[in-house]
Amino acid sequence: MKKFSFSLETVLNYKEQALGNLKNEHAQCLQKVRKQEQVIEDLRDSSKKTARELRDSTLAGQNINFIRHVGLYLERMEEKIKEESEILLKYRQEESKKRAEMIVAKQEHSSLEKLKEKKLEQYEAQVQKKEEEFIEEFVMNQRLLAR
Secondary structure (H helix, E strand, O other), rough: OOOOOOHHHHHHHHEEEHHHHHHHHHHHHHHHHHHHHHHHHHHHHHHHHHHHHHHHHHHOOOOOHHHHHHHHHHHHHHHHHHHHHHHHHHHHHHHHHHHHHHHHHHHHHHHHHHHHHHHHHHHHHHHHHHHHHHHHHEEEEEEEEOO
């Protein structure tokens, strides 16, 4: 009997490749999210540090112009944090979309894999049946020859 061949093997290979690409794209999206989260965390840390320095310099009797400039700088930092947070939200939406695409691709790939397994089981059962028929025929021929 001929060797097993799955008729949808090329489709399965394509789906597997597409799934791999989506996994890579999803990983890149996650990396962008993590990087953006770090940018925001760094901005917040810097803002907190500057606010502490402002408080300390205010208590030390620093020049009003200096305090005003630092206050404006802190306001700009808050705006920057807000802008970066909006970018983070966009990155998270992209990541969520890629995750959904990846889940669909995994399901498609999985269903094709299961179909391949089922077809292989059917093929193996057919091979088994043919072998049993061959053995049965062989035994019958041996019995006839033995008479």
